[in-house]
Amino acid sequence: MTRGTRQPPRPTAFLNARLIDPTSGYDGPGGLLVIDGEIADLGPDLGRSGLPADAIEINCNGHCLVPGLVDMRVQLREPGEEHKETIATASEAAAAGGITSMVTLPNSDPVIDQVAGVEFIARRARETKGTKVYCYGAVTRGLEGQHIVELGLLAENGALGFTDGTKAVASARVLRRAMSYASTFDLLILQHPEEPDLASGGVMNGGELATRLGLPGIPRDAEVMMIERDLHLVAMTGARYHVAHVSTADSVAAIRAAKARGLKVTCDTAPPYFILTEAEVGDYRTFAKLSPPLRGESDRAAIAQAVADGTIDAIASDHAPHDQESKRVPFAHAEFGIVGLETLLPLSLELVHQGRLPMIELIRRLSTRPADILRLPQGRLAKGAPADLLLFDPEAKAVIEVDRFRSKSKNSPFDGRPVKGHVLRTLVDGRTVYEAYA
Amino acid sequence: MTRSTERPAPLSFRHRHLLGIDGLTRDEISGLLDLSESYIDRMRQKEKGSLLLGRTVMNLFFENSTRTRTSFELAAKRLGADVVNMQVQASSIKKGETLLDTAITLNAMHPDVLVVRHPDSGAVNLLSQKVDCAVINAGDGTHEHPTQALLDALTIRRRRGRLEGLIVAICGDILHSRVARSNIHLLTTMGATVRVIAPPTLLPAAIEKLGVKAFTDMRKGLEGADIVMMLRLQTERMQGSYVPSIREYFRFFGLDYDKLGAAKPDALIMHPGPMNRGVEIDSEVADDIGRSAIREQVEMGVAVRMACLDLLTRSLRDNLGS
Numbered sequence: 006m007t008r009g010t011r012q013p014p015r016p017t018a019f020l021n022a023r024l025i026d027p028t029s030g031y032d033g034p035g036g037l038l039v040i041d042g043e044i045a046d047l048g049p050d051l052g053r054s055g056l057p058a059d060a061i062e063i064n065c066n067g068h069c070l071v072p073g074l075v076d077m078r079v080q081l082r083e084p085g086e087e088h089k090e091t092i093a094t095a096s097e098a099a100a101a102g103g104i105t106s107m108v109t110l111p112n113s114d115p116v117i118d119q120v121a122g123v124e125f126i127a128r129r130a131r132e133t134k135g136t137k138v139y140c141y142g143a144v145t146r147g148l149e150g151q152h153i154v155e156l157g158l159l160a161e162n163g164a165l166g167f168t169d170g171t172k173a174v175a176s177a178r179v180l181r182r183a184m185s186y187a188s189t190f191d192l193l194i195l196q197h198p199e200e201p202d203l204a205s206g207g208v209m210n211g212g213e214l215a216t217r218l219g220l221p222g223i224p225r226d227a228e229v230m231m232i233e234r235d236l237h238l239v240a241m242t243g244a245r246y247h248v249a250h251v252s253t254a255d256s257v258a259a260i261r262a263a264k265a266r267g268l269k270v271t272c273d274t275a276p277p278y279f280i281l282t283e284a285e286v287g288d289y290r291t292f293a294k295l296s297p298p299l300r301g302e303s304d305r306a307a308i309a310q311a312v313a314d315g316t317i318d319a320i321a322s323d324h325a326p327h328d329q330e331s332k333r334v335p336f337a338h339a340e341f342g343i344v345g346l347e348t349l350l351p352l353s354l355e356l357v358h359q360g361r362l363p364m365i366e367l368i369r370r371l372s373t374r375p376a377d378i379l380r381l382p383q384g385r386l387a388k389g390a391p392a393d394l395l396l397f398d399p400e401a402k403a404v405i406e407v408d409r410f411r412s413k414s415k416n417s418p419f420d421g422r423p424v425k426g427h428v429l430r431t432l433v434d435g436r437t438v439y440e441a442y443a
Numbered sequence: 444m445t446r447s448t449e450r451p452a453p454l455s456f457r458h459r460h461l462l463g464i465d466g467l468t469r470d471e472i473s474g475l476l477d478l479s480e481s482y483i484d485r486m487r488q489k490e491k492g493s494l495l496l497g498r499t500v501m502n503l504f505f506e507n508s509t510r511t512r513t514s515f516e517l518a519a520k521r522l523g524a525d526v527v528n529m530q531v532q533a534s535s536i537k538k539g540e541t542l543l544d545t546a547i548t549l550n551a552m553h554p555d556v557l558v559v560r561h562p563d564s565g566a567v568n569l570l571s572q573k574v575d576c577a578v579i580n581a582g583d584g585t586h587e588h589p590t591q592a593l594l595d596a597l598t599i600r601r602r603r604g605r606l607e608g609l610i611v612a613i614c615g616d617i618l619h620s621r622v623a624r625s626n627i628h629l630l631t632t633m634g635a636t637v638r639v640i641a642p643p644t645l646l647p648a649a650i651e652k653l654g655v656k657a658f659t660d661m662r663k664g665l666e667g668a669d670i671v672m673m674l675r676l677q678t679e680r681m682q683g684s685y686v687p688s689i690r691e692y693f694r695f696f697g698l699d700y701d702k703l704g705a706a707k708p709d710a711l712i713m714h715p716g717p718m719n720r721g722v723e724i725d726s727e728v729a730d731d732i733g734r735s736a737i738r739e740q741v742e743m744g745v746a747v748r749m750a751c752l753d754l755l756t757r758s759l760r761d762n763l764g765s
Binding site for chain 1: 465542543561563564565566568569583584585586587621624647648649650652653
């Protein structure tokens with residue numbers, strides 16, 4: 006082992022920061038000390054009684070120092086579609102976006118439905134040495150909706166939860182068995198909430214615009230129907246259930262009621278659903294083709310409200326990189342999804358700048374809650390916690406420019422959008438994985 | 444060549460392409476119809492003009508349509524243009540990039556006008572962004588078919604003298620009909636009252652927001668109608684559980700003299716063709732010379748397409764002249 010001979014990294018002290026930690030509820034001035042990849046000390050008085058003699062001191066100039074973002078839903082395209090994204094490029098993009106942990110969906114090629122797939126992701130993540138990368142396992146073999154995978158074994162090897170990715174588990178019988186089995190090990194089941202038969206063939210939100218454009222629509226009800234069915238299964242099985250990317254007001258209402266009934270249900274959304282509407286599709290803009298589709302204004306407002314009041318637990322990037330060839334085609338043939346790693350923070354900050362929720366609550370949605378749901382130790386500023394940190398300036402003005410994305414793919418409807426919020430530094434286990442040039 | 448001064452100029456037309464009726468103003472539509480009117484006589488005299496001499500019109504059809512393609516071909520030839528017909532196999536366009544590859548290839552051939560039909564909504568818009576010439580939408584997916592709506596409007600205007608104030612009932616597969624969409628945009632813009640009649644399975648979501656009234660009872664929908672516009676029911680819809688059977692469809696939504704009785708006594712019957720006799724329309728009604736304008740629609744198609752080609756190539760000629 007050469008490790009013992011290597012010089013240990015020097016302690017680093019972040020001083021003059023605005024510390025924000027949703028777990029303790031602290032939002033105020035202070036400093037934070039990192040030793041050996043962990044948070045060794047923190048608080049308003051850090052440094053007054055002295056720091057380790059060899060500590061590197063970093064002046065944060067009053068900027069926000071928060072737990073690094075935990076992105077609970079990304080598609081990394083590796084293995085299988087490395088021309089769109091790799092774990093390395095996604096990791097670089099994530100670091101630039103302040104994301105210190107991310108979880109990839111199992112819809113790669115091959116599908117992550119075996120232990121070898123989970124191990125592959127873990128190995129590639131180790132080699133990349135950037136952002137922490139985890140994965141979900143498929144619920145069903147080959148995402149075919151028929152036979153449940155070895156949930157226990159996959160979880161033992163590191164799968165954080167189970168989902169058929171961008172496809173719903175359509176069969177109530179199969180999902181009931183998956184939930185029932187998963188509850189034995191207290192595993193998390195995540196669902197893409199869309200009744201596939203009702204949504205079949207649809208390419209955008211069903212409504213006036215789809216009619217005008219002559220495009221087949223996906224009814225809003227396809228989402229809440231699937232959620233309500235699943236909630237019955239949750240009640241039957243007692244499983245831990247998470248609804249991915251909620252996009253309609255009715256879905257929010259159903260989840261709110263289920264939480265009030267004490268069901269173990271959580272959910273997330275992504276920035277496009279509280280910022281954009283279907284109007285973005287405009288003249289067949291495929292960059293606005295998402296799954297679930299962008300909805301109308303009343304749904305958008307309901308999603309923003311549900312993020313603010315906590316019904317929506319987490320905000321994920323829903324990163325879905327696609328190359329030009331997958332998007333520069335007639336709308337019906339274009340792939341669903343947009344890239345999101347580098348825009349997650351500034352877009353989410355719009356809720357804070359609009360006065361809809363305090364900064365500490367936004368950090369809870371972006372970091373602490375997803376970490377809780379995934380049962381990861383990060384997502385908090387506490388002694389002994391991993392030093393996964395994000396330093397950012399919430400007021401810095403910027404313009405989203407896709408050409409500057411580190412992600413291999415550039416499919417974003419937010420290109421050219423003025424935003425406020427700039428990542429200054431990202432640390433994973435105390436290592437700086439991204440640093441903005443002043 | 445001196446004839447060109449006789450052509451009435453549309454009041455305004457600020458578009459490079461004709462991709463749809465949605466977005467055109469009342470003046471632009473009127474101008475196009477007036478210009479079409481001026482071409483009717485010349486079309487009937489089979490006179491070959493020289494307006495587009497030396498110009499190339501390409502008919503690019505990704506979907507079979509002998510009637511529309513022939514109509515465009517005749518229109519272009521009667522204006523003296525060279526016409527190239529390209530029929531692209533549907534299978535080769537499954538991969539979307541082929542469309543842009545095609546655009547690049549075509550661009551290198553320098554056509555002046557591209558007439559495009561494509562099975563995907565929006566595909567013609569996409570293509571128009573990638574070529575330097577003018578593009579006419581000859582039907583894209585279930586989106587628009589602007590020249591069909593213009594020829595329908597021209598037919599109505601010639602028979603009734605106006606569009607404003609008329610009650611037009613469009614009956615049949617509204618959900619999948621680009622003809623219906625273009626007609627809805629055109630007729631509502633021109634001040635007509637438009638009703639759509641279909642079983643609920645063939646009515647698109649929020650269709651009323653396009654300014655029409657929807658009916659699922661044909662007699663109620665036809666009540667007092669000046670114009671009855673029937674649409675073709677594709678046979679695959681009958682297999683797709685949109686309607687239970689042909690005979691059920693014909694019983695409730697097929698046009699026969701009985702149902703037609705609800706419309707005005709002199710109501711004009713129209714159909715974009717080709718007709719499914721005994722499915723959406725009774726043969727007797729379709730062939731009723733006194734009431735059916737179906738043959739005239741086909742004739743007006745050539746005049747309308749001549750007008751569109753004329754209008755979209757004006758800037759080319761102006762530039763050449765200067």
